[in-house]
Amino acid sequence: MKQFIVMFLLFALHNGYAQNAILNEKPPIFPACDTVAIANLQSCFDKQVFNHVYNNFKVPQQILDQNYKGEVVLLFEVDTLGKFRVIYVDALYNELKEEAKNVFAKLPQITPATYNGRKTFKQYSMPIKIPLQNQTVVTQDLAKENKISKEDERAKKEFDSVNANLLVFENQAYNSQLNIQFTHSDYARFDRSMNLVGTNSHTASKPFVYEEVSKYYDFQAEQDQIKKSTNTWGGKKLWNEHLVQLQGKDYWFTIDPIFDLEVGTDADLDSGSTYNNTRGILIQGGLGKKLNFYSSVFESQGRFADYVNRYSESLKAFGPDPAIIPGRGIAKRFKTDSYDYPVAEAYLSYAPTDFMNIQFGHGKNFIGDGYRSLLLSDVASPHPFLKLNTKFWKIKYTNTWMWVKDVRDEVEQDKAFLTKYIANHYLSWNVSKRLNLGLFESVLWTNSNNRGFDVNYLNPIIFFRAIEFETGQGAGNALLGASAKYKFCDNVNAYGQFILDEFSLGDIKGGEKSWKNKYGYQLGVKYYNAFKVDNLLLQFEYNRVRPYTYSHNTIVLNYGHNNQPMAHLWGANFSEVIIIGRYRYQRWFGDAKLIFGKRGLDFDNGTDNFSYGADIYRSYDDRPFDSGVKVGQGIETTTFYGNLQAGYLVNPASNLKIFADVTFRNFNPEATTTSTFKNNTVWLNFGIRTDLFNWYFDF
Secondary structure, eight states, X not given: OHHHHHHHHHHHHHHHHHHHHHHSEEOOBOGGGTTSOGGGHHHHHHHHHHHHHHHHOOXXXXXXXXXXXXXEEEEEEEOTTSOEEEEEEEOSSHHHHHHHHHHHHTOOOOBOEEETTEEEOEEEEEEEEESOOOOSSOOEESXXXXXXXXXXXXXXXXXXXXXXXXXXXXXXXXXXXXXXXXXXXXXXXXXXXHTSTTOOOOOSEESOBHHHHTTTOOHHHHHHHHOOOOOSHHHHHHHTSOSEEEEOSSEEEEEEEEEEEEEEEETTSSSOEEEEEEEEEEEEEEETTTEEEEEEEEEEEEEOOHHHHHHHHHTOOSSSOOEEETTTEEEEEETTTEEEOOEEEEEEEEEEETTEEEEEEEEOOEEOSSSSOSSBOSOXXXXXXXXXXXXXXXXXXXXXXXXXXXXXXGGOBTTBOEEEEEEEEEEEEEOSSSEEEEEEEEEEEEOGGGOOSOGGGGOSSSOHHHHHHHHOGGGOEEEEEEEEEEEEETTEEEEEEEEEEEOOHHHHHHTSOOTTOEEEEEXXXXXXXXXXXXXXXXXXXXXXXXXXXXXXXXXXXXXXXXXXXXXXXXXXXXXXXXEEEEEEETTEEEEEEEEEEEEEEOOOSSSOOOOOSOOTTSOGGGOSOSSSOOTTOSEEEEEEEEEEEEEEEEETTTTXXXXXXXXXXXXXXXXXXXXXXXXXXXXXXXXXXXXXXXXXXXX
């Protein structure tokens, strides 16, 4: 009897499950299928969907003319309201994709699917044969028959839902925390918009993030204005778009190739020809609205004009590598007369609040409104940095902490480069709608007494000079500075900087031109839409820095990195006049630059080995005299540098440009040494470049 009861229960359980498999789940129901038996509801649904497609799908004539045979594959969904939604379409032609979406948009609202009597979503895949065919069973339920659990069904849809959540790409960079690539030529586009009388902008601390500039300049309107009309994938990628661009609900990213392919000629070179061959990749994007990322990797080989090659080799670090390419980094020998110099730059940019931006990365920064900066420039190689920008009321406060290197033989330790640390404060205050004032403070120190990165300098508000005094005179090198800008009108503003390394009021009053008066200043003016010509910028700038500025009697405490200055390219002991013109029309651009300068260089001839104050890497204790110190002392050298460049913006998304330029340089010292001699250069150059950074050849 017991055996019979057990067999009966097993039989009942089996048949009950079989019934539930049918009764627990119903597919979506068209009105025409209301009277159909449950077992036939799915096939009725399939038939109704395909009849609708068959009667409404119009294959574009150009596709019919090509006798195309294939299919359109759709992933679609019927939601809990009974509405159809196309999730994903795959087809060879965009026209077929759009037609499939249009046809499904015309499907009526129906009775939704149910599971255990509750409304549920239902997803199907469906192939549409081209040319159209009168198919019967056309849909495939994406659930695993009727035995799949809700969790498994949801999991199996996860991958497809990623594609389903992709959005039409819109350039989110324009309102992001990403930096606008800092090139003087590109920043001239929106410089006037940010400097209109009455704006509360702060223009000295660079690079800018898009979010702060987009309040004054419409990047999207600019892109729409110069956008080229093209319907092909190749045309869009060449002229208008990133190579890869994806956007979801709360993320986006782009990928672009990097090119700098140049060829030129310089008569001073034995080979006569110059070139640069840079290939790389640029990845940038955003996660949410507050976090952005950027990464660029460059692999380069090049041979430059003779004076550039000689300067690069004069910067040589200890070890076997022959040169440091100015502004880029250490270079290996490539072939017999060229250089191989890989470079990588990257950063994370995060805005925890509307008034703060934090960046951590490997790159360069700049403080100033001019072409040069006497406070912090981008002429040296990229380096690690942490930057905090805080903006409120009429104030912008920038804190920058940097890890830099001294790579000379004299400071080598265990075959490793010496690490130095720099902390900068820069406070920008809009005093009125026309006047801006800035205060700058910097301190540089090394790992003396194994103190490493001194936590005293992590305080973003404290005065560095006081900390330097407490830790000892030889523990660091402090600099003080100031800046100013005045807007005469919307089209004219003046700017200036003052840098103070060491200052003796008594010596100034004494009138003996003491070496202790280590300071420099900058004066400049910008004229926008010059002579009523739209997009024409004219700029005049004068820079003068006294000898021994930025240097120290402890030679590692100079204001430099990788044998290059962290401020002005010429170091100290110079004066110069710069005249710049920039013009842009649609995608065309032109830049002209003239520099007239006077410098005082060292003899280093075995008889006179004194430091005359230009080389910031030398100790100021090596000076030949204490008074009578003047700009240009030593080998007085006049320099003329002229550069004319014209080009065409191929792709505004990646900033890819075709260009040609010519450089004239006359270097004329009063005395000749093994490393200092008269030189005239005419350097012709043209190429195609992804323009991402300033490259200074005007040394």
